[in-house]
Amino acid sequence: MEFLAATTLSDALAAKREQPEAVPLMGGTDVMVELNFDRRRPPALLDLTGVRELDEWSMDGDVVRLGAGVTYTRVIEELGQALPGLAMASRTVGSPQIRNRGTVGGNLGAASPAGDSHPPLLAAGAKIELASVTGTRTVSIDDFYTGVKSHAGRPDELITAVLVRSARGPQQFSKIGTRNAMVIAVSSFGLALHPDVKRVRTGIGSAAPTPRRAVEAESFLSSALEEHDLWETRAALADSLVREFGERVKAAARPIDDVRGTAAYRLHSLAVMARRTLGWAWADYAGGTA
Amino acid sequence: MRVTTTVNGERYDVDDVWEGESLLYMLRERMGLPGSKNACEQGECGSCTVYLDGLPVCACLVAAGQAGGRQVTTVEGLGSAEDLHPVQQAFIAAGAVQCGFCTPGLIVQTHDLLRRDPHPDDAEIREALAGNLCRCTGYEKILDAVRLAAETMSAAPVDDPSGAAS
Numbered sequence: 001m002e003f004l005a006a007t008t009l010s011d012a013l014a015a016k017r018e019q020p021e022a023v024p025l026m027g028g029t030d031v032m033v034e035l036n037f038d039r040r041r042p043p044a045l046l047d048l049t050g051v052r053e054l055d056e057w058s059m060d061g062d063v064v065r066l067g068a069g070v071t072y073t074r075v076i077e078e079l080g081q082a083l084p085g086l087a088m089a090s091r092t093v094g095s096p097q098i099r100n101r102g103t104v105g106g107n108l109g110a111a112s113p114a115g116d117s118h119p120p121l122l123a124a125g126a127k128i129e130l131a132s133v134t135g136t137r138t139v140s141i142d143d144f145y146t147g148v149k150s151h152a153g154r155p156d157e158l159i160t161a162v163l164v165r166s167a168r169g170p171q172q173f174s175k176i177g178t179r180n181a182m183v184i185a186v187s188s189f190g191l192a193l194h195p196d197v198k199r200v201r202t203g204i205g206s207a208a209p210t211p212r213r214a215v216e217a218e219s220f221l222s223s224a225l226e227e228h229d230l231w232e233t234r235a236a237l238a239d240s241l242v243r244e245f246g247e248r249v250k251a252a253a254r255p256i257d258d259v260r261g262t263a264a265y266r267l268h269s270l271a272v273m274a275r276r277t278l279g280w281a282w283a284d285y286a287g288g289t290a
Numbered sequence: 291m292r293v294t295t296t297v298n299g300e301r302y303d304v305d306d307v308w309e310g311e312s313l314l315y316m317l318r319e320r321m322g323l324p325g326s327k328n329a330c331e332q333g334e335c336g337s338c339t340v341y342l343d344g345l346p347v348c349a350c351l352v353a354a355g356q357a358g359g360r361q362v363t364t365v366e367g368l369g370s371a372e373d374l375h376p377v378q379q380a381f382i383a384a385g386a387v388q389c390g391f392c393t394p395g396l397i398v399q400t401h402d403l404l405r406r407d408p409h410p411d412d413a414e415i416r417e418a419l420a421g422n423l424c425r426c427t428g429y430e431k432i433l434d435a436v437r438l439a440a441e442t443m444s445a446a447p448v449d450d451p452s453g454a455a456s
Contacts, residue, residue: 005356005358029333032333033351035310036312036332037332045310045353050359096346097339097347097348098348100347101347182334
């Protein structure tokens with residue numbers, strides 16, 4: 001095995017071009033577990049923790065450009081206002097030690113259906129920046145997840161950043177597990193209100209082969225909110241509307257039975273989380289604080 | 291490969307490191323620093339908690355090569371048998387040590403907590419230690435130890451050897 005330690009982005013991209021099978025390594029919270037347990041022996045590790053360009057975030061207008069190497073701890077401490085959904089999800093990741101190491105870029109690279117970043121990024125409508133020696137492109141989060149633990153990046157590309165518009169409305173995240181800390185989600189759900197475009201977006205975690213939106217539930221809710229002038233009046237949502245939204249979110253999931261939970265429980269919990277997160281987000285919106 | 295790193299203030303050149311091995315393995319098996327404990331090897335238990343450039347991390351999830359050029363502080367760097375750190379003394383005084391396997395990780399994590407927040411409430415202590423598992427004590431004595439350490443340290447502040455910029 002080779003250990004390639006890049007210190008600049010151009011070095012890292014050149015290394016990935018040279019050895020596309022090299023596994024990018026940031027916080028190690030997935031990759032090192034696979035190595036420690038002899039589950040994986042890649043020909044090379046490409047350490048990106050020394051690449052300063054990946055370790056920064058910046059604002060471009062109202063868009064946050066979140067470098068792939070920014071840790072969960074920093075998302076929580078520095079981006080709670082701009083990216084509330086992602087910050088909420090970040091607070092549920094592992095433990096303080098894990099949040100000091102784990103990165104949103106690494107979560108996207110692993111592309112596990114259970115990754116905590118995915119639902120809020122789907123709900124926010126993020127874009128993923130992919131770079132190679134031949135150039136940089138962005139992929140909508142809607143097209144990013146291509147299968148179980150696989151994504152749209154090519155073997156010669158690295159995930160360099162996530163582009164997320166600063167929140168225009170309330171965002172919420174909910175996750176089911178056996179305790180608060182150190183939990184891989186049994187199921188999870190992210191929701192974002194986008195009052196500026198009168199849309200609601202969602203993200204489902206741990207309940208399908210990939211993280212995914214509940215597109216039909218979003219359309220249903222967005223239409224109902226518009227039809228009843230609720231974006232303007234900010235009036236309370238009818239219980240029947242909230243329940244129907246929960247049922248439609250559930251209908252978008254395709255969970256399996258596994259060691260963490262049954263498919264039936266995942267479906268049930270999704271309907272509950274969808275209902276609750278919508279209730280919390282709408283209460284914020286009705287309160288006019290967002 | 292060779293890894294050059296600074297551990298507890300001392301520079302080390304470590305040879306014959308396997309490219310896929312963890313910082314924890316390198317510390318314990320190649321550098322004679324067995325204070326950090328190897329239990330779960332998946333970041334679940336916190337027994338291998340060390341400071342890396344001033345932040346507490348699980349050494350089992352850091353590749354040895356990633357510690358190259360960085361500052362590591364292990365439990366050995368916080369105090370010695372002759373000169374225990376107040377956090378270590380508090381764990382002994384409060385009876386927070388039974389089998390002792392989780393203790394080094396708890397000491398480092400508690401050290402970090404009290405450095406950032408000298409007067410944590412119980413919820414903050416529980417949150418800070420949420421990634422450190424103890425199968426003996428039931429945690430009550432550990433909470434006592436953290437409260438005691440907070441008291442003694444605010445009465446008599448000590449130097450911070452963790453390498454943090456703060």
